[in-house]
Amino acid sequence: MEDTNSLIEQRRTKLAALAAKGINPFMNKVSLKELTGCGDARAKFERGELAEDAPVAIAGRISAHRDMGKSQFIDLKDVTGRVQVYAQKGALGDEPFEIFKHLDLADFIGVKGTMFRTRAGEISVKAESFTVLAKALRPPPDKWDGLADTEVRYRQRYLDLIANDEVKQTFLKRSAIIREIRAFFHERGYVEVETPMMQAIPGGAAAAPFKTFHNALGCEFFLRIALELYLKRLLVGGVDKVFEIGRNFRNEGLSRKHNPEFTMLEAYEAYGDYETMMETVESLVKRVAQNVLGTLVVTRENKSGTAVTIDLTTWRRVRYKDLVREKAGADWFDIAPAERRRRAIEDLKLAGDIADGYEDFEVTGAVFEKLVEPTLIQPTFVTHLPKELVPLAKLSPDDPTTVEVFECCINGQEISPGYSEQNDPIAQRETLEHQAGGEQQKLDEDFLTALEHGMPPAGGIGIGIDRLCMMLLGQESIRDVILFPQLKPKA
């Protein structure tokens, strides 16, 4: 980082000037006692908890300044918000006031003073003294236009957070969402665990893994693509209600909806089934929305700019096959596979979405994914998926071509799958061997051994936290709910 410009040079000169005056521009410690948050000071004054002329000490980053000659206004910002500081030459003294006037935007300072309201009505702190806490050697983004360059916003997210308050709010809310999720499961008696991210056999999903190597053990490991198989081992071990929130890694394409590493919630409940878990998902999302957004009705704009209202009060349950029949014809599942393929390609115009090698269930899958899923705006549990799609679930007794599975779709996106977990080790081995044959994956023998020791019947869910955040926070890109999304390193 040897790059420089006149603005940086100026700031370095100011830094040297402070040092020459014996001022340490990078304080080890804020010596101000009983620091009040900048935004908190405003709020407390508003509520009457801080009176006119009440003494306060605040610290924050300078986000604006308005120079009046022998007095100056600055805005000071911390995570609690913004407050105006009023500095007068007479109150600070000549030399300190000169120093104050030459502070730069983005510098951190501490201020001691008293609360008051200006003639214009602005709640402010009248400075009696101040301390330089940290000098900023680079200028911040524009105060009014903010930071728009997506590349800089993602690579230097700290600048995005400084310049774009709505971005900061989004990430604060993401944190609140995750806090609510944890509270929800803890209240229901779940145990939170951490399972290996480095796995010898990456299981629990069909996805390309990242590969790594352990030098001391002399063998390959893979970054996990799912949490599932380790959490089920814990069901075997008697942890009856278990959940994990953690990162998964998939070595696949990047898009508006895909980041190579993403955050997954998985939860399993012994003696439950897919219906138990539908209730769980519904209650969880309602609680999170209510406590973080303060409402169950979320209105936002979609890509084409039209407003979409998502009402989380009522959750529909409908079978996969019925939804497909609505789009593809009532007789869809009665006709021959070749006719299904023809109809999908010719009548439903899905030629581009159906590869030559697609099996019959994949043809139907394309119909669902392209024609049904995008239309599921209101919360919908799509149940009874074809068994080929979910090898780790139990067959439905009333239709053995399907499994006891749901996909929860909101805003045209899958938010959460859940199912009655397969706990028959013999049936599980068969489906995994069949799948492994096609995908040339290694069988996780230890997982199958665990099942043979007996796994209680259980319901399980997975929720993509990033996509849940997108839906709740009205973000169209996964990069806008991940602080540091993956980008190609700059050469």
Add this chain to the structure above:
RNA sequence: GGGUUGGUAGCUCAGUGGUAGAGCAUCGGCCUUUUAAGCCGUUGGUCGUGGGUUCGAUCCCCACCCAACCCA
């Protein structure tokens, strides 16, 4: 992987085959209750990178890099 769009001052953006522009920020001056403060003045550029065409390229052509979006 393919397509489209973009990359110009610290930030947001104009612009042109012939000395590179605005607003904000910076720096200086005036102003002790302003708030996108105001007024006057001022500094600041490898026009993404590398080639090519041309008397001359930030602009036209080619390749490459990075990003966003769409498609696979």
